[in-house]
Amino acid sequence: MDLFDKCRAFTSAREAMTAGIYPYFAPFENSDATTARLDGREIVMAGSNNYLGLTKDPRVLDAARAALQESGTSCTGSRLLNGNLRLHEELEAELADLLGKPAALVFSTGYGANVGTISALMTRGDTVVLDREAHASAIDGAQMTLGRVRFFAHNDVDDLRRKLVLAGRDGGGVLVVVDGVYSMGGDVCPLPEIVAACRQHGATLLVDDAHGVGVLGQGRGTCAQLGLTDEVDLITITFSKSFASIGGAVLGDADVIHYLRHHARAEIFSASLSPANTAAALAAVRVARAEPWRGRRAMENAAYVAAALADLGLPVGTSDSPIIPVHTGEALRTAFLWRRLMDLGVYTNAVLPPAASPRLRASFMATHTRDHLDRVVAAFRTMAGEGLVDGRTGTAA
Ligand code: PMP
Numbered sequence: 001m002d003l004f005d006k007c008r009a010f011t012s013a014r015e016a017m018t019a020g021i022y023p024y025f026a027p028f029e030n031s032d033a034t035t036a037r038l039d040g041r042e043i044v045m046a047g048s049n050n051y052l053g054l055t056k057d058p059r060v061l062d063a064a065r066a067a068l069q070e071s072g073t074s075c076t077g078s079r080l081l082n083g084n085l086r087l088h089e090e091l092e093a094e095l096a097d098l099l100g101k102p103a104a105l106v107f108s109t110g111y112g113a114n115v116g117t118i119s120a121l122m123t124r125g126d127t128v129v130l131d132r133e134a135h136a137s138a139i140d141g142a143q144m145t146l147g148r149v150r151f152f153a154h155n156d157v158d159d160l161r162r163k164l165v166l167a168g169r170d171g172g173g174v175l176v177v178v179d180g181v182y183s184m185g186g187d188v189c190p191l192p193e194i195v196a197a198c199r200q201h202g203a204t205l206l207v208d209d210a211h212g213v214g215v216l217g218q219g220r221g222t223c224a225q226l227g228l229t230d231e232v233d234l235i236t237i238t239f240s241k242s243f244a245s246i247g248g249a250v251l252g253d254a255d256v257i258h259y260l261r262h263h264a265r266a267e268i269f270s271a272s273l274s275p276a277n278t279a280a281a282l283a284a285v286r287v288a289r290a291e292p293w294r295g296r297r298a299m300e301n302a303a304y305v306a307a308a309l310a311d312l313g314l315p316v317g318t319s320d321s322p323i324i325p326v327h328t329g330e331a332l333r334t335a336f337l338w339r340r341l342m343d344l345g346v347y348t349n350a351v352l353p354p355a356a357s358p359r360l361r362a363s364f365m366a367t368h369t370r371d372h373l374d375r376v377v378a379a380f381r382t383m384a385g386e387g388l389v390d391g392r393t394g395t396a397a
Contacts, residue, residue, distance in 0.1 A: 053367025110238025116266030180222030186323030214242020
């Protein structure tokens with residue numbers, strides 16, 4: 001069997017390109033964060049994770065520019081060796097303070113923060129129990145260990161308890177992994193019940209708060225919003241959403257973070273976060289703390305659009321975040337709807353299995369104006385008027 005046979009047999013993306021409905025890798029030229037240019041046209045950006053609207057904030061840009069001048073374009077090595085900057089440590093201290101945890105470890109991506117943390121903690125005989133909709137990076141981290149991997153039904157704490165009983169029979173340590181805010185549905189995990197289940201079964205709990213930090217809990221994230229920071233053992237975050245950069249971090253007790261600093265392979269064997277990205281994240285965290293209205297505004301903007309789409313009878317999922325899922329029912333239909341919205345001047349994320357059930361994922365920023373939001377609503381209204389989305393069935397027509 002030729003390894004490349006699967007590449008030659010992979011035709012669906014080319015077929016979608018030929019049909020003009022391929023929804024990925026659109027070559028945007030960003031104009032500002034709330035809009036983007038594509039083929040000379042201005043598109044309202046309703047599919048970005050730039051929730052606080054800080055990627056073009058002058059304070060963030062200035063900080064990135066200064067770090068670039070001072071420390072160059074790259075650290076050209078891992079944190080462990082030549083690639084550790086005082087700036088990385090300053091960012092770790094700021095994050096620990098923001099999230100209310102004793103210590104933090106910065107990684108070059110949020111993906112690496114999950115993979116590095118989970119794979120460093122698990123060994124043969126241990127079990128990772130993940131929500132079925134946990135982010136791919138958590139699943140990948142779990143699957144690369146010698147430990148056992150179990151899934152529980154999305155947000156279903158009874159099923160989590162069942163899996164914890166099974167994990168307990170296996171012996172070994174147990175790590176439960178959930179997202180604070182689910183990236184594709186915008187729903188918040190039932191954290192109080194999850195904490196109670198973990199406590200009862202002696203399991204360690206990791207909350208991936210990539211989409212909650214900066215927005216919920218006055219910027220301190222999902223655990224803080226629910227008053228449960230001390231009950232959660234580890235929190236992972238990324239800087240590629242609210243914090244206007246790339247990179248990620250894990251937060252927890254000092255001895256655990258010290259261990260991860262010396263054992264997380266995604267951190268040890270990968271070059272450190274660039275000076276400009278580190279400085280941008282640090283500046284964005286400080287702006288987020290000083291201006292908590294941004295998180296609230298992003299939520300209000302999303303709620304405004306969600307209410308208007310629901311009024312149109314569109315199948316909008318319930319959301320507790322700036323993320324609004326519009327369910328489409330079927331993959332091909334999702335691509336057609338995405339194309340139609342683009343023609344109407346609005347970008348959303350086309351989401352297909354295995355990421356999640358088919359949907360258009362819209363997300364909103366603090367800096368979207370009422371005009372931007374109304375343009376998004378108008379585009380959906382046109383599509384609904386054309387009978388493209390059928391709210392009665394809760395799926396695409
Ligand atoms: N966790 C979640 C829940 C995410 O949505 C993402 C990114 N989509 C990540 C982790 C990975 O973060 P990054 O893109 O910063 O590597």
